[in-house]
Amino acid sequence: MIDLYTWSTPNGRKVSIMLEEIGLAYEVHPIDIGKREQFAPDFLRISPNNKIPAIVDRDNGMSLFESGAILMYLAAKSGKLMPKEGEPYWRTIEWLMWQMGGVGPMFGQVHHFVRYNKGKAPYAEERYLEEARRLYRVLDRRLGEVEYLAGAYSIADIATWPWVSRFEWQTIDLKQYPNVLRWYKAIAERPAVQRGYHVPNRQPGIPMP
Incomplete structure (x- = not known):
């Protein structure tokens, strides 16, 4: 337990x-x-x-x-x-670290400056928005090569998807990132994701573009 x-x-x-x-x-x-x-x-x-x-x-x-x-x-x-060894293991770690070191901190700054404090710090808004867009481009390129971040569905996807689910907070149009959009929708359809999304409190629903 x-x-x-x-x-x-x-x-x-x-x-x-x-x-x-x-x-x-x-x-x-x-x-x-x-x-x-x-x-x-x-x-x-x-x-x-x-x-x-x-x-x-x-x-x-x-x-x-x-x-x-x-x-x-x-x-x-x-x-x-999570694969146990070899390149699949390290690809999973690689993209998990990408999320932990990039997506989470940068998207979090977008939420702070753009959603909650818009107009207070224009330089910060533009800086973090541009970095978020860059990260979306990285994600889109990767997902144009593979179905999921490390090839097979893994903890790398589970780490990244919840941050992308706040694309509206980031003023991101997922239709501009077709590979991300395909990946996002596929994960959103997973029953475990639908259940886990509503923990600890039930939400209106998973945002969909």
């Missing part, structure tokens, strides 16, 4: 989608970041960086924070959605 501490954000959805995909039993503990519950002492003991998501594995008592580390842990525990 996995205890999942999460909220309805792209990083939070990575882990709930992963848990649904691999079929591990889990219990959800909502951490309302709007109410600053991530700063509670009990949560700090699990997630020293005061960020969601975090997990506790009841099988061994291990706690983990950082969504990428959690995805790797769950893949290793279940033996699913």
Whole structure:
């Protein structure tokens, strides 16, 4: 049994989608970041960086924070959605790191400046929007070569897709990135993704272009 501490954000959805995909039993503990519950002492003991998501594995008592580390842990525990060796393994790690180091931080800045603070910092808005567009071009080129980021569906896709699902927040027209659009729709149709998207709270629905 996995205890999942999460909220309805792209990083939070990575882990709930992963848990649904691999079929591990889990219990959800909502951490309302709007109410600053991530700063509670009990949560700090699990997630020293005061960020969601975090997990506790009841099988061994291990706690983990950082969504990428959690995805790797769950893949290793279940033996699913991450190749075990060779080039497929490293392609999965490569694109997972691309998401962790690029897509997440840069798209997050777009959300901050463009969605929540529009007009306050025009230079920052343009800088992060242009970087988001560049990352979409990288993603589109890659998905023109392969069906999924590492070839087969993997934790690299699970890490990236929730951030792309906020394309409206990023003022991105997915129709301008046809390979991303194909990939996005295919993943959105997966039953596990549809279930995991609505953890911990049911949302209006997965955004569709």
